[in-house]
Every structure is written in C-alpha cells, then in structure tokens.
Amino acid sequence: MARKPANQARPANAERGEITLTLDGGEFVLRPSHEAIEAFESAIGKGLIVLAREAVESGLRLGEVAQIVTECVRAWGRATGDRAVQGSNAGRIAELIMESDGGLLQVSRTVATMLALASTGGYTAQGEAKAGTLTTTKEAVPAS
Secondary structure, eight states: OOOOOOGOOOOOGGTTTOOOEETTEEEEOOOOOOOHHHHHHHHOOHHHHHHHHHTTTTTTHHHHHHHHHHHHHHHHHHHHTTTHHHHHHHHHHHHHHHSSTHHHHHHHHHHHHHHHHTTOOOTTSOOOOOOOOOOOOOOOOOOO
C-alpha cells in the first residue's frame, strides 16, 4: 500500500470526526462514516458501542484495531478519491501498527477517541458534524 502524508491530499477535518493516525512514519486519516462503521461492525461481529467501550478499556485485539483503522482509512480514501488508500488492507495495517512508535497501545488510544466520538451521535451518516442544538426547560431550577 502506498503511503503519503495525509496533508498531501486533504488533512483530517475534525468537524467531520476525522482523526490523523501516524503508522510507521506515514500519516493516515480515519473517517468514521456510516459505511465504515457498518463495515467494521460486520467484519468484527460487534457493535459500535461495545467496540467503543472495549477500546476505552484497552480491550481490543490487534486484528480488531486493524479492521477499524482499515475501514476508516478506506472511507477517507473514498471521500477524497484517493484510490491507493481505498485499497488498504487489514493485514498490512496490522503490521504498520506493530511497527509504529507506541505500537498497539498508542494506536488503540487514537481508535478509542474516534469510536467514543462516533458513538455519541455528534456526526451525520456521512461523517459531517451535526449543527449544535440548545435544549431548554420551562421548569425552574431549584435554589441551592
């Protein structure tokens, strides 16, 4: 798989829930789109909430982290038209994870952050940030 710095195509956009991940010196952008989430849920056999919880608890296996990263990198590739990134595969991503500074633990932390954000519903199915909303109540707040 050809690697190039993410910013040569388009850098990660935090408003879309994208996060940059450095693997063995190359930058990859994780885009947690609806399509990517469905793909990694199906491949792993666990739902987003379970995966987010396990990631926060450092409980994901290498293959699971690699699959999540792969599907989110592919989603970014589709969004930017980067065919080389669209062809990413989990086996090679797993190797890059292990070869990276911080290895599985560091990558797991990044994935945990992304999954936590994705599971809170702050983004549309395409990975775009939802407009903020303000909820008010008509009940008086009790005095302290």
